[in-house]
Amino acid sequence: MAWPKSTKTIRIRRGNLFTADCPTRSILDDVTSRWGSLVLVLLLQEDSYRFSELAYLIGGVSEKMLAQTLRALEQDGFVLRTVHATKPPKVEYSLTELGKDIAERMQALTTYIEANIARVMAHRARAEKKTA
Template sequence: MIPLVESSGLPADVYSAKCPTRQVLDHIAGKWTVLIIDALRQDGTMRYTDLSRRIGGVSQKMLTQTLRSLEADGFLTRTVHPTIPPRVEYELTELGHSLAEPIAALRNWTEQHINEVERARARQDR
């Protein structure tokens, strides 16, 4: 049974441009989202600087924006500890953990099939 979107009462349909599932899919399919969720799944609670070091190539701006979006969507929590300087930690919520398994499967598939993809790209380039 297809769930209904609470805000509209209509069935969830990611193929419909007006359905909010489209926005969520766009957000969770982003490379920084995938890497952040997977890092938190593997390493547990992490500080901002640890995430920044773990995820090569992410800019401060993109990491901050993605973390804020993930928090707003309920995938992770941000905890500020009142120290000097403040210590900020990120942790997956139950919703975030439910997304982490399919993301881990996607990462595993990518790592297992990268050589096939690169060979196909090389053939295409010739």
């Protein structure tokens, strides 16, 4: 079944990732992107972080990519952006309840990957030897 052109007027009950035009795919992209997954797991560690703290703690991310990632996660309802009325303005990022739920699941995945990195790297090394 094809998705309707406008989902604003039709209530979506459940997504189907295997349907080409399902909006769940773009949400999955936001959550499982390299930077999206790292932002979610990092925000799970503390109540909130400032942009510069996130940029410092996530090695290799550019300010542009971090800003795009935070914007996408905020639009999806996973991240809350709070602006404090100070001079200069203080902006903090934290997880929403929905964000905490997905971040806990992402943390389970990242913990598994960290725990099994030696096994995965051994498989990669064997695969490289076969292709060389």
